[in-house]
Amino acid sequence: MPGRLIRNAAFLAGGAVVVFWIFAALEWKVITPYDPFAVGPAHPLAPPSGAHWLGTDDLGRDVLSRVLAGAAPVLTIAPTATLLSLLGGTTIGLVAGFHRGLLDDVLMRLVDAVMSLPVIIPATVVLALVGRSTTNVILAIAVLFSPLVARTVRSAVLIEREREYVDAARLRGDRGLFIMFFEILPNVTSPLIVEGTVRLGYAVFTAGTLSFLQLGIQPPSPDWGLTVAVERAFVQIAPWTVLAPALALASLIIGVNLAADGVRRALAE
Amino acid sequence: MTPPLLEVEGLTVSYRRAGTWGTAVSNVSLGIGRGEAYGLVGESGCGKTTLALALMRYLPRNGRIDAGAIRVDGEDLTRLDGEALRRWRGARLAMVYQDPAGALNPALRVGDQIAEVYRFHRGAGRKEAARRAAEALAKVAMPDPDDIMRRYPHQLSGGQQQRVVIAMALAGGPRLLLLDEPTTGLDVTIEAEIIDLIAALRAEIDASILLISHNLGLVSRMCDRIGIMYAGRIVEEGPAHDLLHAPRHPYTMGLLRCVPRFEPGKGRVRLEPIPGALPFLGDAIAGCAFHPRCVLAKARCRGREPELYDVGPGRRSRCYFWEDVPQMPHTYPAAVPGTGGTSAETLLEVSGLRKSYHGRGGDTVAVDDVSLEVRKEETLGLVGESGSGKTTLARCLVGLTVPDAGTLVFAGAPEPWKGSRRGLRILQAMQMVFQNPETTLNPSWTIRRILARAVQVLLHLGGRAGQRRVAELARQVRLEPRYLDLRAAQLSGGLRQRAAIARALAGKPALAVCDEPVSALDVSVQAAILGLLEELQATEGVSYVLISHDLAVVRYLADRIGVMYMAQLVETGDTEAIFAGPTHPYTEALLSAIPTIDGDEARPRIRLGSDIPSLAHPPAGCRFHTRCPRKLGAICEREAPPWQDAGQDHLIRCHIAPDDLRKLQTPPGARPR
Numbered sequence: 001m002p003g004r005l006i007r008n009a010a011f012l013a014g015g016a017v018v019v020f021w022i023f024a025a026l027e028w029k030v031i032t033p034y035d036p037f038a039v040g041p042a043h044p045l046a047p048p049s050g051a052h053w054l055g056t057d058d059l060g061r062d063v064l065s066r067v068l069a070g071a072a073p074v075l076t077i078a079p080t081a082t083l084l085s086l087l088g089g090t091t092i093g094l095v096a097g098f099h100r101g102l103l104d105d106v107l108m109r110l111v112d113a114v115m116s117l118p119v120i121i122p123a124t125v126v127l128a129l130v131g132r133s134t135t136n137v138i139l140a141i142a143v144l145f146s147p148l149v150a151r152t153v154r155s156a157v158l159i160e161r162e163r164e165y166v167d168a169a170r171l172r173g174d175r176g177l178f179i180m181f182f183e184i185l186p187n188v189t190s191p192l193i194v195e196g197t198v199r200l201g202y203a204v205f206t207a208g209t210l211s212f213l214q215l216g217i218q219p220p221s222p223d224w225g226l227t228v229a230v231e232r233a234f235v236q237i238a239p240w241t242v243l244a245p246a247l248a249l250a251s252l253i254i255g256v257n258l259a260a261d262g263v264r265r266a267l268a269e
Numbered sequence: 270m271t272p273p274l275l276e277v278e279g280l281t282v283s284y285r286r287a288g289t290w291g292t293a294v295s296n297v298s299l300g301i302g303r304g305e306a307y308g309l310v311g312e313s314g315c316g317k318t319t320l321a322l323a324l325m326r327y328l329p330r331n332g333r334i335d336a337g338a339i340r341v342d343g344e345d346l347t348r349l350d351g352e353a354l355r356r357w358r359g360a361r362l363a364m365v366y367q368d369p370a371g372a373l374n375p376a377l378r379v380g381d382q383i384a385e386v387y388r389f390h391r392g393a394g395r396k397e398a399a400r401r402a403a404e405a406l407a408k409v410a411m412p413d414p415d416d417i418m419r420r421y422p423h424q425l426s427g428g429q430q431q432r433v434v435i436a437m438a439l440a441g442g443p444r445l446l447l448l449d450e451p452t453t454g455l456d457v458t459i460e461a462e463i464i465d466l467i468a469a470l471r472a473e474i475d476a477s478i479l480l481i482s483h484n485l486g487l488v489s490r491m492c493d494r495i496g497i498m499y500a501g502r503i504v505e506e507g508p509a510h511d512l513l514h515a516p517r518h519p520y521t522m523g524l525l526r527c528v529p530r531f532e533p534g535k536g537r538v539r540l541e542p543i544p545g546a547l548p549f550l551g552d553a554i555a556g557c558a559f560h561p562r563c564v565l566a567k568a569r570c571r572g573r574e575p576e577l578y579d580v581g582p583g584r585r586s587r588c589y590f591w592e593d594v595p596q597m598p599h600t601y602p603a604a605v606p607g608t609g610g611t612s613a614e615t616l617l618e619v620s621g622l623r624k625s626y627h628g629r630g631g632d633t634v635a636v637d638d639v640s641l642e643v644r645k646e647e648t649l650g651l652v653g654e655s656g657s658g659k660t661t662l663a664r665c666l667v668g669l670t671v672p673d674a675g676t677l678v679f680a681g682a683p684e685p686w687k688g689s690r691r692g693l694r695i696l697q698a699m700q701m702v703f704q705n706p707e708t709t710l711n712p713s714w715t716i717r718r719i720l721a722r723a724v725q726v727l728l729h730l731g732g733r734a735g736q737r738r739v740a741e742l743a744r745q746v747r748l749e750p751r752y753l754d755l756r757a758a759q760l761s762g763g764l765r766q767r768a769a770i771a772r773a774l775a776g777k778p779a780l781a782v783c784d785e786p787v788s789a790l791d792v793s794v795q796a797a798i799l800g801l802l803e804e805l806q807a808t809e810g811v812s813y814v815l816i817s818h819d820l821a822v823v824r825y826l827a828d829r830i831g832v833m834y835m836a837q838l839v840e841t842g843d844t845e846a847i848f849a850g851p852t853h854p855y856t857e858a859l860l861s862a863i864p865t866i867d868g869d870e871a872r873p874r875i876r877l878g879s880d881i882p883s884l885a886h887p888p889a890g891c892r893f894h895t896r897c898p899r900k901l902g903a904i905c906e907r908e909a910p911p912w913q914d915a916g917q918d919h920l921i922r923c924h925i926a927p928d929d930l931r932k933l934q935t936p937p938g939a940r941p942r
Contacts, residue, residue, distance in 0.1 A: 164703040165711040167669050168772060170688055172726045173696045186713035 004266040011262025017255030021248075025071035034062035036069040036222045045238040055240040057231055066222035067244045073223040074252070077138050077216070078203035084142035085203075086196050089149025094180045096150065097157030108154070111147035119144050119202075120209055127215040137216035141206050145199055152195045156188040190267045197260035201253055208249045224249040272343065273300035274477045275324075275445055280337035282316075282323045291552075293319040295501040296337070301445070306471065306478040308488030308509065310524075311498035312791035313762075314547050317481045320498075321447050324479070325364050326354055341445060360390045363438035367450040369430035373422040379433050380406075380418025386440035405436040408473075410466055426881070428459035432466065439474060449481045456654040456818060458877045461862035464491060465876065483791060485528055486864035489513050494583070497521050500548050500558035503577065507584035513866050515595065517586040519563045522597050527796030529821040530865065540825065541600050542797035546761060557588070564598055565590050616812050617643040617666070617699075617780055622675035624661055633885045635661040636672065637836040643780060646806060648813040650827030650844065652820055652859065656884065657833040659816045663782045666814065667701045680779065697727050697776030704785035706765035710757035716768045717753040720775060727776030742771040745809070746801060763794035770801065774809065782814045787822060799825060820863055824848060829918075832856045835884060835892040842919030851930035853921045854899040891924065899925060899933060 005011050024031065034052075040060030048055045054063035092111075096104040114122065123140045130136050160166065161184065169179050210216045211225030219230060224245035231241035282294040294316040301307045309317045322328050324339055326346060339346040341361060349357060366372045374382060383402035387393040393401060399418070406414035409432040422430055431451060438446055448467070452460035468491065471478065482488050488495055488509065495512050497505040497520060505518035516522045523543040545562035548554060554561065560570040569589055577585040588594070620640040625632045636658040643649045651659045664670040666677075668688025677684050684695050703709040710719055720739045724730050730738050743753055746767040757765050766786065773781050783802070787795040803826060805811055817823050823830060823844075830847050832840040832855065840853040847856065858875040877896040882888050888895050894905040901924055912920045915927035923930065 163708040164705055165709060167664075167701070167703065168709065168769075169711075170669060171667055171696070171701055172723045172772075172775070173693065174722075174726060175689075183711055183714075187711070 005262055008262045008265065010258045011266075014255045014258025014260075014262065017251050018259055021071045021252050021255070022075060024068045025075040028065075028069040028072060032062075032065035032068050034065045036061060036065040037220055038062075045234060045241070047238070048240055054244045055238065057227075057238070057241045058234055063240060063244050066227060067224070067248050070222040070224045070227060070245055070248065071252070073134070073211075073217055073221060074204055074207050074225075074249070077134060077141070077207040078200060081138045081141035081145065081207070082196060082200045082203045084138070085145035085149050085199060086192065088142065088146035089151075089195075090153050090185070090192060092146060092150035093153025094157055094185065097154035098161055098176060098180050098184065104154075107150070111151055114144060114147045115151075119206055120213075123206065123210060124213065124215060127210065132215055132218065134217055137207060137210055140210075141203055144206075145203065149192075149195050149199065152191050153188055156191045157184055160184045160187050194260070194264045194267060197256070197263050201256040201260055204249070204253050204256060208253075274303045274305075274342060275299075275301040275479070276338070276340040277320075277324070278338045278340070280320070280323060280339065281335040282319050282328065283333060283335055284319075284329075285331040285333075290333075291549075292335075293332070293501050294323065297498075297501075297503055298337075299496055299503060299506065301477045301479060304471075304475060304477060305494065306480060306492045308492035308495040309479065309481045309498060310483065310485060310488055310495060312483060312524075312547055312793060314549075315498040316501035317498050318449055319501075321364065321449050321479070321481055324445075324447060325358060325362060327364075356390075359386060359441040359443070361441075361444045362447065363441055363443035363445075364447040364449065365431070365434050365438050365451050367453050369427060369434045369454075370422065372434050373430060375422050377421075378418065379420055379422060379425065383418075383433065383437050383440055386437055390441040402436075402440070405440050406433070408439070408470070409433075409436045410462075410469075411436075426459075427455050428462060431455065431459075431463055435463075435466070435470075439470070439476075442474075443476055445479065446476050447479045447481070450483070451480070452487065453482075453484075457820075457859060457862040458654060460487075461864070461874075462876055464864060465874075467491065484864070485513065485524065485792075486866050489866045490864040497524070500552075500554070502558055502587060503585075504559065504587045505585065506577070507581065511581070511584065517580045517584060517591040517594050518559075518588050519565050519590075519594055519597055520559050522594050523562075524792060525866070526599075527793050528866070529796075529799070529819075529825040539601055540796040540800055542800060543793040544600060546763070547791075547793075559588075564600055565593055614645045615642050616645045616680060618678040619666065620676050622662065622665060622672050624658075624665055624670060624672040628885060631885055634836050634887070635884065636665065639675075639833075639836075639838050641831055641838065641841065643812050643814060645779070646810050646812055647828040648806065648815050648826050650823035650830040651814060651816045651833060652818065652823050652830060653833035654859075654881065655818065656835075656881070658836040659833055660784055662833070663701070663784050663814065663816055667699055667782050668695075669701075693727070698779045700773035700776065700778040700781050702766075702770055702773050702781055702783040702786045704788060706762045706769065706789055707757075709769045710765055710772075712757050715754050715756055716748070716760070719768065720753070720771055723772050723775035738775070742774055745774060745805065746771040761794075762790050763797060766790060766794075766798055767801070770798075770805070774805065774811075777809070778811060780812045780814065782816075784816045785818070786815070788817065788819065795822075802826060820859060832859070835882070835887055837892060837922070839893065839922045840920065842915070842921075843917060846915070846917055846919040850934050851915055851921070851927050852934070853893075853923055854897050854925075854930075855893050857934055858896075858898065891922075899930075901925065 038061065040056065042060060043056050044058050044060045046052055046056040052062050054067065057063055092107055096107040123144060126140045127136055166179060166183060169183050208225035211223045212229045214226065214229055217223045217226055219226065227245040228242050235242045277297055277299050280294055280297045281292060283290040283292045297320060311317045323334055334347055380399060380402050383405055384398035387398035387401050403414040403418060406417055411417050411429065411432055425433065452463050455463065480488055480491055492509050494507065495509045496503045497518065499520050505512065505516065505521050512521065513525065516525060526541040527543060529540060543562055548558065556571040556573060557575055560566040563570065575587050575589045577587050578591065580586045580591050622636055622639045623634065624636040625634040639662060653659050661670060665672045665686065668686060668691055671686045677686060679695055685691055717739060720742055721735050724735045724738045728738065740750065743750060748764065748767045748771060752760060752764060787798050790798060799822065802813065806813065815823060815826055827844050830842065830844050831838050832853060834855050840847065840856050858877050861875040875898050882895055890906045890908050891910045894900050897905065904924055910922050910924045912922050913927055915921055921927055
């Protein structure tokens with residue numbers, strides 16, 4: 001599989017973008033030309049120049065530095081939320097798919113209910129109720145994504161549970177939990193990995209949206225979604241303040257999706 | 270002499286796998302005359318399907334024709350491209366695939382699919398095409414073509430689907446019809462009808478036939494000439510009867526010796542598996558490709574590859590020592606000590622077993638009031654068409670399916686049906702060997718882990734002691750220790766089935782339920798697995814319930830047989846008693862349906878019709894009356910038949926008395942069997 005991934009140009013391009021932003025998120029303190037939080041009232045809304053490649057914002061902060069540093073919050077929220085949704089969704093999917101019956105019906109109707117709304121609406125309601133914080137954003141995304149993961153895992157489990165090796169495990173007297181987690185789970189990892197990479201893309205998108213609605217991180221964080229929301233008042237006179245973080249967010253989402261596509265193809269072959 | 274219709278010359282085809290090219294078909298030359306039926310026989314991986322795909326120019330993208338020519342009517346197909354090729358396919362070449370359900374488009378009505386061929390290849394208008402499609406369906410013996418035309422493929426049975434595919438293949442008026450395992454997924458009774466149909470059509474259409482099959486009996490019945498393929502080469506070729514009765518290549522001889530047969534009157538014939546395993550695609554073998562597995566191999570065979578020598582009228586063999594083949598030494602596996610008398614002690618007793626499923630059309634009874642017993646160290650064979658309830662019955666026995674009614678007594682003690690309520694004792698004592706070697710082993714576990722887990726749970730043996738038992742199991746099923754640390758995907762079908770048998774043996778069972786244990790395997794592997802089962806019965810004292818649609822397999826292994834039809838047992842008795850007759854009319858039809866290598870002409874041909882009634886609405890009276898060729902009259906439609914005793918524990922569920930059955934089943938003038 002690694003060989004197939006390396007030969008896939010789209011995966012390489014997407015992967016490179018993602019790696020770049022991960023590097024920025026980890027090392028922004030070292031690579032940023034200016035302190036992203038340092039206010040410079042002398043040059044508010046300065047256009048791009050040799051000194052400030054991407055210009056400055058309304059408080060005279062260096063936009064390039066803020067964009068690089070802005071990778072950190074989104075790349076904390078999105079992967080953590082994705083991992084949590086994989087954990088929760090896998091458990092729900094395994095149990096529902098394996099046991100079927102009433103439990104499956106109830107769980108899947110709940111999943112339908114969650115999926116019938118655009119993620120952003122329940123997320124807004126939840127965050128309004130429990131309060132705005134990074135942790136709450138992570139939990140909200142994780143909870144809302146779990147049903148999607150659960151559905152994918154369940155459909156894979158439905159196929160696996162009919163296979164004869166599961167019958168053989170029952171015949172030697174093994175119980176449900178063992179069969180679910182040790183016999184079946186290793187055989188549904190492919191769809192799980194694909195689902196995880198796809199979910200990661202959506203998680204970046206959702207995290208950006210929630211920041212834009214200012215339901216998560218608060219200023220003066222350089223978070224991209226938040227920056228777009230704050231600076232959009234100046235979009236007419238200083239479009240670089242909005243464009244730079246918006247393009248950064250878009251490039252990360254596209255990068256993750258290209259990489260996810262590559263992983264899916266490599267696993268499908 | 271007129272030139273043959275199809276001429277293949279020096280055809281070589283390779284596939285690319287993991288970056289390297291491996292030869293799948295190597296320098297094959299063959300000719301098929303006009304109106305001739307040619308059979309291509311070989312085990313899986315020998316290149317026969319690749320050859321067919323190359324003929325159709327349907328090779329997958331990682332395949333290529335390296336060399337050679339394919340001429341039909343003198344025109345070289347390897348030079349055709351695009352539109353010209355499209356016109357050729359269907360019009361002059363047509364193919365019938367193994368899986369009819371996959372060959373038909375599930376979203377289109379059957380009639381439209383056939384009509385399309387007339388519109389595309391024959392330029393017929395819409396109405397004209399529909400009319401001719403109906404004619405084509407009538408030609409393949411479909412009752413009520415107009416009704417069938419309006420149906421979707423899933424509304425047809427497997428046999429009907431294959432008829433539709435054949436009708437489509439014939440619609441273009443092909444010069445050459447390629448049949449790739451056309452009956453492999455079908456029941457014997459339906460297979461027999463398809464064979465008869467093709468035989469009847471041959472007389473009518475002016476087409477040559479290339480039949481690809483692993484089934485020697487089938488090609489023997491259908492073909493004029495046969496070519497045997499091994500490792501991408503044709504190793505022997507000749508007229509069907511001569512080749513099968515006096516083979517001139519050790520591989521052909523080996524194949525014939527591993528097929529279970531049932532010549533009337535003969536007892537058990539021992540099977541001889543071919544030693545070794547099939548080479549992998551692209552494995553370079555110096556000299557003769559077959560020499561690593563050949564008992565006749567000498568130093569010369571390892572040097573240069575033999576050519577196809579002329580060895581008789583119309584016969585060719587790729588063997589230096591073809592003259593020695595008739596005296597080829599036997600390779601019987603080590604003698605199995607005393608499988609003879611089974612003890613009279615009952616191991617398993619089931620009575621009144623009934624299992625139904627809820628469906629939209631009401632309840633479907635899958636197993637209806639079945640009672641049976643299995644004695645210690647005996648093999649009970651269960652036969653019947655698909656859907657007769659054999660597998661449901663097996664799953665009930667081992668506790669995977671809970672029946673609605675019935676009692677189970679195992680080794681003298683009543684046991685619950687539900688598997689999770691059964692104690693360790695019965696879990697150890699009753700195990701199952703499954704049909705599908707692809708899914709029977711967990712693909713992400715190593716064989717060692719699979720066996721170790723079974724040993725741990727069933728015998729409470731872990732650590733060193735567990736590993737010792739694993740090694741012992743591997744030895745018992747002749748699985749070399751190096752395979753233990755591999756996963757199922759890295760093993761061949763035969764090796765997987767050995768591992769599955771080892772797993773079933775982990776708890777030293779008294780009874781193993783084997784559900785079609787060899788039906789997915791090649792004949793040479795099948796012979797080895799059957800031999801292994803037989804040997805394990807002798808050494809470990811295991812009883813078997815053997816489920817199979819293959820009567821030859823059942824006859825080979827079973828001491829007693831139960832015949833099932835539509836959820837019910839219709840006949841039980843000793844194997845020899847059933848094969849000697851008299852038998853239930855259904856069993857009689859099953860027996861006559863199987864294509865065999867020898868004695869085909871002597872046996873009566875009984876055809877049942879593929880119209881099997883729905884289990885949700887079984888016919889009243891005797892369930893077999895709708896298809897029974899020996900139906901008496903109204904009584905069969907009204908009253909369920911009684912069990913009649915034909916002597917020696919041989920019971921037949923029929924209104925006809927056993928003595929009358931015997932008279933009916935003895936062909937006039939034939940010696941009584």
